[in-house]
Amino acid sequence: MWPLWIALGILVITGIALLIRSEWERVHPVRAEYEISSPEIPEEAGDVRILFLSDLHGKIFPRDNEALYRILRETPCDLVLLGGDMMTKFRSAEKDRKALRSLLSGLPKGVPVCYASGNHEQKMLRLSEKKPDWEPAFRELLNEHGVRYLRNETVPFPVRGGEILVSALDLPLDAYKAGPKRPLPDGYFEENIGRKAAGRFTVLLLHSPLYLEEAADWGADLTLEGHFHGGTIRLFGRGLMTPQYQFFYPRCQGIFHTKGKAGIVSAGLGTHSVNVRLFDRPEVVLVTLKHTKTAP
Numbered sequence: 663m664w665p666l667w668i669a670l671g672i673l674v675i676t677g678i679a680l681l682i683r684s685e686w687e688r689v690h691p692v693r694a695e696y697e698i699s700s701p702e703i704p705e706e707a708g709d710v711r712i713l714f715l716s717d718l719h720g721k722i723f724p725r726d727n728e729a730l731y732r733i734l735r736e737t738p739c740d741l742v743l744l745g746g747d748m749m750t751k752f753r754s755a756e757k758d759r760k761a762l763r764s765l766l767s768g769l770p771k772g773v774p775v776c777y778a779s780g781n782h783e784q785k786m787l788r789l790s791e792k793k794p795d796w797e798p799a800f801r802e803l804l805n806e807h808g809v810r811y812l813r814n815e816t817v818p819f820p821v822r823g824g825e826i827l828v829s830a831l832d833l834p835l836d837a838y839k840a841g842p843k844r845p846l847p848d849g850y851f852e853e854n855i856g857r858k859a860a861g862r863f864t865v866l867l868l869h870s871p872l873y874l875e876e877a878a879d880w881g882a883d884l885t886l887e888g889h890f891h892g893g894t895i896r897l898f899g900r901g902l903m904t905p906q907y908q909f910f911y912p913r914c915q916g917i918f919h920t921k922g923k924a925g926i927v928s929a930g931l932g933t934h935s936v937n938v939r940l941f942d943r944p945e946v947v948l949v950t951l952k953h954t955k956t957a958p
């Protein structure tokens with residue numbers, strides 16, 4: 663058997679190597695690409711390219727966002743969707759705004775941008791009387807960049823000769839509490855965003871991956887989610903830990919099919935509180951929607 667000091671030495675060296683790897687990953691974003699086919703995607707729209715960004719949490723990549731800007735430059739798109747938690751908390755408001763401004767400045771010009779709430783925005787908007795200058799500054803930043811903030815609503819987006827719908831639903835804040843999943847009240851989707859429009863391809867922005875079944879039951883053709891930061895450390899295709907302390911939850915990053923509908927979970931761009939990423943690079947998601955004659 664090895665002497666204890668050798669075992670300890672190996673442990674320390676491994677720990678340091680993993681920390682170095684984590685620091686490297688945190689500043690090296692990648693582009694994840696997915697393709698969705700459906701007869702409900704209008705043929706006249708051609709291939710619809712959606713850029714999905716989530717969970718920025720005040721992150722600015724080194725050298726003025728060089729790596730992020732490079733990916734954005736190389737990813738032409740028809741629509742940009744921001745999936746929430748682009749802000750973190752009142753205490754870091756200035757840093758959060760600086761990071762969001764930097765990201766927005768790197769987006770392709772003339773492309774519509776929509777932003778849906780994450781739990782952090784919802785919490786701050788709810789508590790805005792505690793920090794009255796936060797919301798006006800936040801809204802002004804969005805206005806400056808022509809960003810449309812969606813809360814419990816559905817909006818149409820014309821793309822070439824066709825149109826897709828984008829819905830955004832705020833979950834109850836209870837849904838973000840640590841521990842097991844909290845069921846949503848009956849009829850929660852319909853009460854807040856109405857019924858899904860029949861025969862019209864609808865992308866739903868729903869921050870938490872825990873509610874993919876409910877989104878599919880409502881009829882969302884594609885649900886875009888984030889929130890879990892990929893699960894912090896990814897092992898065997900699962901995330902070690904979510905911000906709600908679920909362990910080895912399977913839907914921390916990637917594409918998942920439920921009840922004939924698709925959900926894409928982004929690993930997000932930033933982190934907060936637990937600032938570690940291992941085998942879990944920050945990501946920009948590109949989804950290409952393609953018309954097909956028959957359901958896949």
Ligand SMILES: [Fe+2]
Pocket residue numbers: 747780781782869888889890
């Ligand atoms: Fe979140």
